Amino acid sequence: MRIIECHEEKIHLSGQIQDLGFLLVFDMHQCVAASEKTLLPGLSFSTIIGASFADIMAVLLPSVGVEQIESKIDDQIFYRYVERIRLFEQEYFLSIYRYDGKIYVETELALQERVQTTRLYYYAKYISDRGHQNNWQSLTELIRDIIGYDRVMVYQFLEDEGGQVIAESKLQDKESFLGYRYPEFDIPKQARELYKVFHARHTADVDAPVHGIVGLKKEDVDLSRTSIRAMSPIHLQYIRNSGAKASASFSIIIDGELWGLVTCQHYEARHVDLSQRHLCVFLTQYAVNNYLAGKQKEMSIFREAIATMEGELKTQLLVNRGQFNILEQYGSQIMNFMSADGVIIRHDQGLKQYGDVPSLEQIVQIDRQINATNYNSMYVTHQFVDNEKEQAAKFPGVIRLDVLPQSNWYIYAFRKERIVNEVWAGKPEKIHHTDDSKGITSFSPRTSFDAWIRTTAGKSEEWKDSEVNFLKDIGLLVQRAIAQRGGEIEELNKELIRSNNALETFSYTLMHDLKNPLTSIQLSAQLIASKKDLSEERRLKMAENIIEGSKLITEMMDKVYKISSGTHVKFEFETIDPEPKILGIIEDSMQRYKVPNLRYKVKDCLPIWGERTLVYQLFLNLVGNAIKYSSKESQPEIEISSKLEDDMICYIIRDNGIGMDLSANHNIFEIFKRMPNTGEFEGSGIGLSIVKRIADKLDAQISVESKLGSGTTFFVCFKHNRR
Template sequence: MRVDLNISGQNTINIQQFGSIIILDLNLHIIGISENALEELKIDHIDHVLDCSLESLGPTIFGKNTNKIHRLIENIKDHVIPRQIIPIKLANKRVYLKLSLHDDQIFIEWEEQFKKYTSAKKINEFSFLLDTIQPNNWHLVCHAINRILHFDHVFVVQIEETGYSHVVAEDTLDGQQYYKDMEFSKSFMPKEVFPFYSMCSYRYSPNLKNNNQKFYTNKQDFILLESQLVPVPELHQIFLSEKGVVSALFFSIHIDGNFWGLLVAHHGKEKNIDLQQRKLCTFAIQNATSKYESYLKQNLLERNEILRTAEVDLKIDLLKSKSVNCALMKHMDIIMDMVDADGFALFNQGDVCFNGICPTKAQLYEIVAFIQAHTEKSLFKDNNFRETHAKKFKGRLPFAGLMYLKVGLLNDQILIWFRKESASKVLNLQLNPLTSEQNTPRIVITESRNKDIAKSWNDIEINFVLTLNQILKESIVSKLKEKQQWNEQVVASNNELEMLTFTLSHDLKNPLSILKIGLQFLQNSKDVLNAVALQKWYSNLIASTESIEEIINNVVSLSQQKGNSLSKEPIPMAYNLQQIFNDSSLLYENKSYEVEYGKLLPIWAEKSALYQIFSNLISNAIKYSTHVTTATLYINSYFEGGQVCYLIQDNGIGIPKENLTQIFEIFKRGSNVKDIEGTGVGLSLVKRIMERLGGSIKIESEINKGTSVYLYFPIVEDFPPSMLAD
């Protein structure tokens, strides 16, 4: 639109000739008026109209319809109705009067009515046409519209993501196709013309050359875009004139609320199309658009169902397969089909698998290296990759566009989809600036062949790739966790085996030593022992062998149960502790060792496990007290917090404070043990067995004063009363 300032200080805008317009502010004062409307008022000077109230000038224009129009304007102003179209008679001429509100401005437009009514035959024919329009069949839509308009050309142009405009359907009076499958370059539909076409359901120009009517306003930068009288954008106006088009209609197509494209109707002669016919066309296009949206949604549902099935199958195979790459190889066909690709490649740590139209292995290595060097994004897509980058690779690339997905942080798992060239004719438009040279054309139209450009990747396809990426990431993380758990299990198994070895070597030492000492004593003294003493020694030897057997059984049980807790029963402790002390005393040369027993409560545990616990602790107490003149051991128990607590207290060498935090670690011993025999395994075993029993251990110690060991055993249920009797 061209805006000039006339000599009276008012802005003027050139608009189309076929109608009239008055624009009011919310106070119903005139802020803009067209030349045709001024002629209706028979007013010679614009200053007599602008800023005047509609109340004073309305009767001159609208006559007996003034009050009716005032009521409609008030309803629109108060948002009772959004807009209104009424057929009325003005100056003995039948017109359509249109009222609407835009940005606090009230538009009053009127144009001549060419048909008083639409015949029943036309309505029936129109209904039949609506019924015949099938989803995703824009050819039938073009044909149906042209049955109403009878224009030379009717075609649908889709505006693609790339900025190119693609003609998807066409209907002509002569049966020839002029634009079908043709593409217009980005210059044909620049972003600045989008509002002109997208904000109205249609745009109408009965004569593209007749844009000489003036619109007057006292406002700066006045925007008339909502009016049907605004001329077609200059670029399209010149292009259509070059093609011999005089009359044109443009119907906007919106899919899911987004400007999708246009249905365009061209005619080589001036042709007036009645408003009713335009509305019928609009209704037909909206009906077709609704069907197309339903088709897309149904297609999306079906596609999503396939996707969900593919995702489930892929997830199952990802769980079953040892590697992500193995699972992907099984699903290469579906992964390629889901993004409508012509080829697909898997790149995994240098290994490559191909499906469909793909580059050579050497080219793929070059492509991966090139993309990695140029972007850190996980997802990269380029529908004209060959056109832009072909010179960087050896040999001709067999594809035009690609989409690249890097899975994970490392560059060892890459998925690449390929699309072949989508060849088409392209019209390029170039608008030349106005010059004084008469022979300079206003527009240069060139036709080229669209090559090395593939079809763009749409939102559905990209969403599938993003979903796939998420599935693969989750699988990779899961497999890393499985690997970590496996490694931990291997380490744990090794530790378990090591602990079993230490347990057997450590805990069998005491009963084996007792057995050895007993056998040696019997061998040397059996002739001088009486029957009672001999029986006692035999009993001790049998008890030692039973202890060995129980320890072995317990170790086997521990290895089988692994992390599970041990089975428990109530065990009386008085006799067991006395027996353990007597056995341990035989191993060390401290004849003056004294033991004092307090209350010895029963324990919910496993018998052989208790033998290992107390045998280790009592042996330690005796062993680390051999240098003390009067060595004493105190064993007591009591209830505390729903547990049985056992205290084993000695007056031995004690444990240095700095060693207490590590004393339960295997092979860790106090720094003051010097040449006292030991491996640093016993307390580690005790702690481990206590944890299997669901209990805990605590040690307090002081150098040269002794050590106190606290053992806490959970109470599974009440002890039998007989066990608690003194």
């Protein structure tokens, strides 16, 4: 005996249409199928099969060209061509569309009362003004107003694939089905898939005759998108058993999935024409958008509250030690956000509980059962069973998050049992009918829709994804804070090494860069002391040298110390004319390195944007090096000039000194790095490393060209305008 389940029924290949109009199917050349009793002016049924699409359109739409129709049905936006036409003194809606490699032409009766499109604004406003809390109720009221049915319901699919009525508008004398549950087999799988493809279905009269399709085989005519497709016999009987004679439904699609249905029942035969169905589909989608907008707003408020709590928790974890105690301060908030009856935060140092929670003995049993499963850091259930006692637990809703498993640090959330009296529209049981002559047992529609109550126990309210994800975020937040604290210790060790190195660099920098101003002060003081006949002008000049040198020493010590120690320094940038400083550096260096015969040129010195002390130190090292390393030449020469290149002002410091061999890939800017040919010159190898650091602070670019024995040229390019 073969059992045929209802989900095996190929409802899209029913091969029948309702007694509302007719259907024609065309391939590329001719009409290949037509519904029985198709009537067209001037054509007999026998001549319709085989007629061309153009011939049929000449009868149905004589004023419209075939090319215009085909362009419409090929359009990605308007894939259907719809017109209101008149045949045999009756008004019909004519729909033309492509599907399954064919062209479908269907007609259906149009009601005399036309849909008022001017009401559309008020319909939409009605849904919006009542808010998303009344979203589905508002939709049922509007659709009932449009189609005039006795009952309109919103039916939401649940996780068990059954459904529940969550909104209803009806005649006052009719029993309410609000809150009623329906089993998943009432709407089989293939029907749900069809609702995702085509969003409006209706049956005008369950007892009206239906018409078969002549031409192609029944299996070859896919009626998935045909508005007047006849319902399957099982579905028609189901509607009859419910007491209704007409039915309509509109799909509620959310994120590409069938979220629910607007189901409509009328206790007399009643046709819902194409314009009414289109309006209902539009309003259903509008209600979906309104619902999603409301949910998004609620979620934003929820996330904002969570973000505030998580931000505070993160700050506490990073600033303070003792993460266990800090997390415990937020236990009550975690319980509220989770909508839990109780929460436990447990670690090696003990545990703290909030609200109603299981006993310690029960926690041990819960842990034992959880550890026996293959969970991954988080265990979630809403129907925990106590295996030891073989009964439902008092807290069937259990979440355990492993915050730090190696430390036995866990967060538990609990929900109590929620006993629910579910009201079902009839007892949810499959009924089968056996045909002994054919050896087939098939599904039989339910005959009773009287309220049937089932009590469910041993379960809690299910955990929402947002609640589970929130607890996961808390765990990640704690883990990251601990990791960051560990990283901070490592960084502190690195900082200690860096500080020690910086202290050594600081010492060398002071010794290096202070030599010039100290030499200037020393020479000026010696001159004043040794020469009694100095003119007043010369004496004032020497005094100015001493004051200027002292000022430079003070500023340089302060800046070099802050840079070396890593302290944030706020440099005050300004437009600087470096020429006077460069000339002063040349004069001091000639005395320091004893180069009275130095020939130098300073020309075209353009103003630069920088910090006064840093600019001085940069030129002090570059110009001083140029003079030092050319001092042993028979005719020492240096030249300093500048030029504008794009948005940069580039200074060129050229000398005819000993030069460098740059082919060996020496990093001349590395601290304490001296070139092999500099042994006979004083120095520690720190000058150019200071230059590089200063260039970085000034956001300047530095490069060098040199050849051993033929002098060196440095290029320093400053941003033209940094203001």
